[in-house]
Amino acid sequence: MQNILGTLSLLLLVAPHASSQGLPVVAPEEVGLSTERLKRIRPVMGRYVDENKLAGIMTMVARRGKVVHFEKVGMMDVAKDKPIQFDTIFRIYSMTKPITSVAIMMLYEKGHFQLSDPVSKFIPEFKDLKVFKNETEEGIELAHAKREMTIRDLLTHTSGLTYGWGDQPVDKMYQGAQLFNPDSTLKEMVGKLSRIPLVHQPGTTWEYSVSTDVLGYLVEVISGMSFDAFLEREIFKPLGMVDTSFHVPDEKVDRFAELYRPADDGGLQVVETAPLGAGPQRMFFSGGGGLFSTAADYVRFCQMLLNGGELEGSRLLGRKTIELMTMNHLPPELHPFEQAGAGFGLGFAVLTDVAQTAILGSEGSFRWGGAASTTFWIDPKEELIGLLMTQLMENPHPFQQQFKVLTYQSIVD
Numbered sequence: 001m002q003n004i005l006g007t008l009s010l011l012l013l014v015a016p017h018a019s020s021q022g023l024p025v026v027a028p029e030e031v032g033l034s035t036e037r038l039k040r041i042r043p044v045m046g047r048y049v050d051e052n053k054l055a056g057i058m059t060m061v062a063r064r065g066k067v068v069h070f071e072k073v074g075m076m077d078v079a080k081d082k083p084i085q086f087d088t089i090f091r092i093y094s095m096t097k098p099i100t101s102v103a104i105m106m107l108y109e110k111g112h113f114q115l116s117d118p119v120s121k122f123i124p125e126f127k128d129l130k131v132f133k134n135e136t137e138e139g140i141e142l143a144h145a146k147r148e149m150t151i152r153d154l155l156t157h158t159s160g161l162t163y164g165w166g167d168q169p170v171d172k173m174y175q176g177a178q179l180f181n182p183d184s185t186l187k188e189m190v191g192k193l194s195r196i197p198l199v200h201q202p203g204t205t206w207e208y209s210v211s212t213d214v215l216g217y218l219v220e221v222i223s224g225m226s227f228d229a230f231l232e233r234e235i236f237k238p239l240g241m242v243d244t245s246f247h248v249p250d251e252k253v254d255r256f257a258e259l260y261r262p263a264d265d266g267g268l269q270v271v272e273t274a275p276l277g278a279g280p281q282r283m284f285f286s287g288g289g290g291l292f293s294t295a296a297d298y299v300r301f302c303q304m305l306l307n308g309g310e311l312e313g314s315r316l317l318g319r320k321t322i323e324l325m326t327m328n329h330l331p332p333e334l335h336p337f338e339q340a341g342a343g344f345g346l347g348f349a350v351l352t353d354v355a356q357t358a359i360l361g362s363e364g365s366f367r368w369g370g371a372a373s374t375t376f377w378i379d380p381k382e383e384l385i386g387l388l389m390t391q392l393m394e395n396p397h398p399f400q401q402q403f404k405v406l407t408y409q410s411i412v413d
Helices: 002-017 041-050 093-109 151-156 169-177 186-193 211-223 227-239 250-255 295-306 319-325 399-408
Strands: 056-063 066-077 130-136 139-144 260-262 268-270 342-344 349-351 366-369 375-379 384-389
Touching (some): 056 399, 211 227, 295 375, 295 384, 384 399
16 A cells, blocks of 8 residues: 555656656556665665755656656755755756767768768868877977877767866866857857867777767758757657756746755855856857756656657667667777776767676666766666756765665566
């Protein structure tokens, strides 16, 4: 009886967001999960809120196309005493990257390019790029690129581009170029990049970078549409992602979560960001980190990937394309992460060795996350999706890993 009441409560909570903006909701036992074991998630996540380490957090678990867990704890805005809601809008930052990768692969499927094509075929400014070699008293020494950067390099972050977060000479050039000026365009960003040397020879090193922003510009060049318009027409509208955009309109601002970081006193402090709901919509559409979304929207994107490129009759990609995107494309010497057991595909981290990760999971699962501690993973073997939404920069806590373990331990079939 208790399990039935718990399921009814979940249905009542999720139902308004589980049709056009989510997935069907069922009792966990219908898809091989345990209601009692899933109840372990809330106390662990809630502890972070109780200890003022998180303002609010939302977790979702779906299996075989059905939602079995969707819970929220805490506040979306502490100062305004606003509880987090099921339709709260989050900054998903780098969870934009998989969407951008899907967009470019949709154009790949239409025959517009090969993955081995040089980027300069579509962006002439990227022809004959130079590569940073070393720094001398007279300045920096450059080398010629041994080969051209390819579209596959962009998708796998082996392009030789970087993010400019460090204090090396190339990083300082990135910082001085102000690549992510909200009043600029992707075309202007690419023009600035073409005048900065690569930090590595193309194809030789995995380095997280602005590669996905360049892919966003490639979508514009190849499709003849602005990047935001392409995503809206080709991805968001077909998938019913009604709250995913590069802009939060006035009528939705009250659903937008505040952004936090750890404070020196152990609590939280607000991260100041540009105000929303006022002034013109920005022009810069960052394919690497510019989107806002909801849990109900993003799980539909995840389910499309898990389904092999299709959701509810809308097919974005073919099954073999999804297979290519979610297999490891890197040799061992280009291993991208400090934690062993993961490679990288075309837009996703890919789990290659469960034992090396020392955490529950399945080989072949793929994932990514965002700077404000949002994350998702998709496990094709278990037909499982995990999605976590919060808004915490500079996260020092292991709640993402705990959520993953708490999800997998609930499997009972």
